[in-house]
Amino acid sequence: MQNHPSAQEDGRQPLCRVPEVPARALASDVSEHRASLIRVTEKKWVNSTVLHFCFLDEPATIRGADDQKDAVRNAFSEWKQLGIGLVFTEVADPREAEIRIGFDWNDGSWSYVGRDNIDYATDPRERTMNFGWDLTTNYGHDTALHEIGHAIGFSHEHQNPKAGIQWNEQAVLAYFSGPPNSWPEEQIRHNILRKIQASESDGSDWDKNSIMHYQFPSGLITKPEEYQENPLIPDPGLSAADITEALRFYPSLTQVLPELRPWESHRIRIAAGQQLDFVIRPKFSREYTMQTFGNMDTVMVLFEEMNGENIFYAGDDDSGTSYNARITARLVRDRTYVLRVRLYFAQRAGEGALMLW
Ligand SMILES: [Zn+2]
Numbered sequence: 001m002q003n004h005p006s007a008q009e010d011g012r013q014p015l016c017r018v019p020e021v022p023a024r025a026l027a028s029d030v031s032e033h034r035a036s037l038i039r040v041t042e043k044k045w046v047n048s049t050v051l052h053f054c055f056l057d058e059p060a061t062i063r064g065a066d067d068q069k070d071a072v073r074n075a076f077s078e079w080k081q082l083g084i085g086l087v088f089t090e091v092a093d094p095r096e097a098e099i100r101i102g103f104d105w106n107d108g109s110w111s112y113v114g115r116d117n118i119d120y121a122t123d124p125r126e127r128t129m130n131f132g133w134d135l136t137t138n139y140g141h142d143t144a145l146h147e148i149g150h151a152i153g154f155s156h157e158h159q160n161p162k163a164g165i166q167w168n169e170q171a172v173l174a175y176f177s178g179p180p181n182s183w184p185e186e187q188i189r190h191n192i193l194r195k196i197q198a199s200e201s202d203g204s205d206w207d208k209n210s211i212m213h214y215q216f217p218s219g220l221i222t223k224p225e226e227y228q229e230n231p232l233i234p235d236p237g238l239s240a241a242d243i244t245e246a247l248r249f250y251p252s253l254t255q256v257l258p259e260l261r262p263w264e265s266h267r268i269r270i271a272a273g274q275q276l277d278f279v280i281r282p283k284f285s286r287e288y289t290m291q292t293f294g295n296m297d298t299v300m301v302l303f304e305e306m307n308g309e310n311i312f313y314a315g316d317d318d319s320g321t322s323y324n325a326r327i328t329a330r331l332v333r334d335r336t337y338v339l340r341v342r343l344y345f346a347q348r349a350g351e352g353a354l355m356l357w
Contacts, residue, residue: 014133015179015214016109016146017191018156019118034345038297041273043114044153046301046340047085048277050309054090054097056127062102064131070134072101075144079152082243084250086152089309094124100153101129108132108181109143113151113242142236145211149242153249154303157213159196162231163206166223167193175220193328209239249273260339260356262288268296268352270343280356290339291326294352297344300325305336313337 026035045051053076057063063070076088094100098117104127111129112121114231121128129147133139158165176188183191192214207213213234221227238246260266260278270276282288292298299317316325331337339356346352 012178012180012217013139013215014108015176015191016111016143016150017183017187018110018150019112019116019120019179020190021112021116024108025300034297037057038344041299041342041344043071043116043155044273044297044342045086046112046342047275048087048253048310048338049301049339050087051099052089052091052097053099053101054092054094056094056100056102058125062104062105062127062130064101065207068103068131068135071140072131072144072148075141075148078145078238079148079246080239080342082246083252084152084252085253087309097124098129099129100124101131103131103133109147111147111150113150113155117151138236142211145238149212152246154212154242154245155196156191157207157210158192158216159194160206161195163208164208164223165221168222169193170219172220175217182352205241207239207241209235209241211238211242253277257338260290262356264355265293266354268292268294268341268343268346268354271348272343272345274341275340276354278341278354280331280339282331282333282335285331285333286310287328287330288356289326289328290354290356292324292341292352292354294346295323296346296352297323298325298352299342299344300327301340301342302327302329303338303340305338310338 026038030038054351055064055069055072073090080086080088091097100121107130109130109132117128129151131143131147133143135144143193157163171190172192173185176183176192177185211234213232215231215233216227217231218227218229221232257277258266260280266276266278268276280288280290290300290302292300299315301315302313304313305311314327314329316327325341327339340355343352
């Protein structure tokens, strides 16, 4: 049995820290409004994506005990049971996994955020998520939900600019540079003091019970004033707003998809962050092109349906550069493909169209 650190020995909880990644470069002519909508959506997965997770067993120092792995599996189920359209599948081979989980007890708990998992963690031996303390406690259960929240694209709620939190900077630096976190100043700034730009958050109101919110002892927050005297301790588990947000970005997918046929133009009428899905059943094997038209930023992903699962086939993400997404791919007769279009930005509703030829 592994001897893992307990989270609550002296009442000071260790907290999650997300790895720093560079901000995506947007073209210089991108307006502020357009940029803000791109930032809201850019780390989210296209809905219905199958996210494969695996537990890394090598090296032995990151191998988790069975009860710890089960705690993570249960947390994935809990998110899925909300009815979200994402699919979580455990695999044994790290090369097939977007989410690779380790249990290095000396490395704290952390995860990449959403699509950063595939953009910045490209080596299959590399962890994309780590757990640094016991997950079988109540606090550990929330930790597992929190890290999976990052993996599906949610950022820290206490950095929501709408939270309006004013920090006692000296107290924050002193507290988090001490055990059990012992973070360098840069990490404290990145994970706590830095406000996530209004343009990166989704503009929702502050939810201090979010699973994505840290708990803070009294004295670290100067405003709202009540936290000068009282600790801020989010309620355990997913909050009502967590559930609403998860279902807003990843609604359940039960409807029959419209078919996209060659040379038929489909009007795109969706709001920023929303998604349209189409099924393609080619009559001939040949190269096809699918493209959006109009002043819209979209990410477009093509899947092939195989044994009931949608396998990534091709993708195009032109957000922040030119306006239109375009995929050219060879499709095979009598196979089934699913094209998913997620809108970042449109100048006017109903301005865009999608076509296959
Ligand atoms: Zn976190």
